[in-house]
Amino acid sequence: MWRGRDVRRRADLSRPARAGILLVALVLLALAGCAPSADPGQALVCRTALVALHPNGTRIEVLREVGDADARGVAVDYRVAEPGVPPRRARTACRFAGERTVPGGGDLVSVMVDGEALSPMRLFMLERYWTGRGADAAASAPPRPSALVGEGLPLGRGGVQALQVGLAALTTGSLYGLLAVAYSLVYGLVGRIFFAFGEIAIVGGYAVAIGVGVALAASGLAGEAAVYAGLGIGLLLAPIATASLARLLAQGVVAPLAHKPGHAMLVASFGLVIVLSEGLRLVQGGSEIWIAPGRVRGLVLATNPDGGLATITLTQGAAIVLALAGALAAIVLVAGSRFGRAWRAVSDDADAAALMGVDARATLVGAVTLAGVLAALAGWFVVAHYGNISFAGGLMLGLKALVAAILGGIGSLPGALLGGLLLGLGESLWSAFLPGAYRDVAVFGALALLLALRPGGLLGDAHPGVQRV
CATH class of the missing domain: 1.10.3470 (ABC transporter involved in vitamin B12 uptake, BtuC)
Known part of the structure; x- marks a missing residue:
């Protein structure tokens, strides 16, 4: 008798608990849906830039990628271990001219490493001679780079x-x-x-x-x-x-x-x-x-x-x-x-x-x-x-x-x-x-x-x- 009432009491008490857990889960899902997701192409460009921003022999472990609310940038949080330096956490934020699907949107306009912006010369060198390779490989069928026009003649390799x-x-x-x-x-x-x-x-x-x-x-x-x-x-x-x-x-x-x-x-x-x-x-x-x-x-x-x-x-x-x-x-x-x-x-x-x-x-x-x-x-x-x-x-x-x-x-x-x-x-x-x-x-x-x-x-x-x- 007492055991049955105790089981029912525990069951009765578990109903609001289960409801609270469900409510917390729904709130977390809603917050996750509101958080901006990183564009895959922009994230790949920014990850590609990380290699050029640190000395040779540096080990990089990407922790997370967060997109900007206006879809014009992405921030990469990562753990970096440079030669002779203790490992540390770092953050690199890349800003683009616009969304990747917009003409000219793939142009890299600024890079911030731990809150410090790259100089215009370093940005130019990075954008022109390093990250372009990563941008072109952003997807299995990437959009044509906005800087190129025309279809060209179909030829073999x-x-x-x-x-x-x-x-x-x-x-x-x-x-x-x-x-x-x-x-x-x-x-x-x-x-x-x-x-x-x-x-x-x-x-x-x-x-x-x-x-x-x-x-x-x-x-x-x-x-x-x-x-x-x-x-x-x-x-x-x-x-x-x-x-x-x-x-x-x-x-x-x-x-x-x-x-x-x-x-x-x-x-x-x-x-x-x-x-x-x-x-x-x-x-x-x-x-x-x-x-x-x-x-x-x-x-x-x-x-x-x-x-x-x-x-x-x-x-x-x-x-x-x-x-x-x-x-x-x-x-x-x-x-x-x-x-x-x-x-x-x-x-x-x-x-x-x-x-x-x-x-x-x-x-x-x-x-x-x-x-x-x-x-x-x-x-x-x-x-x-x-x-x-x-x-x-x-x-x-x-x-x-x-x-x-x-x-x-x-x-x-x-x-x-x-x-x-x-x-x-x-x-x-x-x-x-x-x-x-x-x-x-x-x-x-x-x-x-x-x-x-x-x-x-x-x-x-x-x-x-x-x-x-």
Whole structure:
């Protein structure tokens, strides 16, 4: 009897308890439903960024991911153990331009690590060169990146790869060919190499970077539009700066040494490379100058069934067109203008040209000035396509262009352009299928073999006589 009443009493008392437990569970479920959930794509981008924000060898354990209420950000709480430092909890918050499904929403606009924001430069480097890979892999069938437009041609995997490799070859090849034509303009007249055009191109690149800075600071535009406006300003400033510099060097160095015996021209041009490089370092600083174009708009050229893309950006396309147009314009100018007739006359026989009233010195100064304008276009190319400029970049750029000129037959303007395109193709093929660390070894080794077999290059004389350097 008492036992039955006790059981019933316990049963009666358990009913409100069960009701309370059910009420608490419902409240917790409601709160969980109200808490913002992290967007999978944004969370993956932010997790990808964690690796770049800590030193090599760091162990990271993600604890939770919380989305912002406006669906424009995600915060990742994690445990981090950096080398030589006790483990600790950390929090990284990533903010995006908008929802991932909105055009432009995937752009990373800020990153906070334990409440401290990354600098604009670190954010740009992180967004452009690191987290983009994670953003593209956010889902098994991710939406097309908002920065790309067009559907492209449907091709197989090999077709897309071949198209992308060919585009890379055209990009670097047009840059090398442009500067190679500048070298050939001078060598074709005096038979000597003036090696400073690589560094003159860097001067033009700094002029472009200054133009971008002016546009960002003074215009009412913002972001990508301001960068495009700055590149337009730089396209006006750079030729003025480099043409003036090249003309000064032509009158003060090239013309006086053009017909001196020995290697005075080559030694002087190497000295000018050092002077210009160190001068830029002292005036502009030793660090690289970066422009921040964000996600530059691009065009999809081809796609494959696996989701691979062959793309080209607007600045890349503009750089290729400008480089090829500049090189071809110089070739046409030499082939059909009054200056070109004087250039060819001095190149063939300077003494006979002088007897016919052609001013060889003025022709040489004009050729060096024109080569300086081509170098300005090369500097614009570097800033617009690669997004940065450095005082130390002229030496290797000039050396590659000189290799292209020799490959095509130095002194031949069409040969210089052809040599640049072939050099770009060789580098791109090697980088696509073979270890990139040995690329320059293969390029310069092939050049040595070519010169041993055909010293005049592809379009030069097969058996040239003694050449002046």
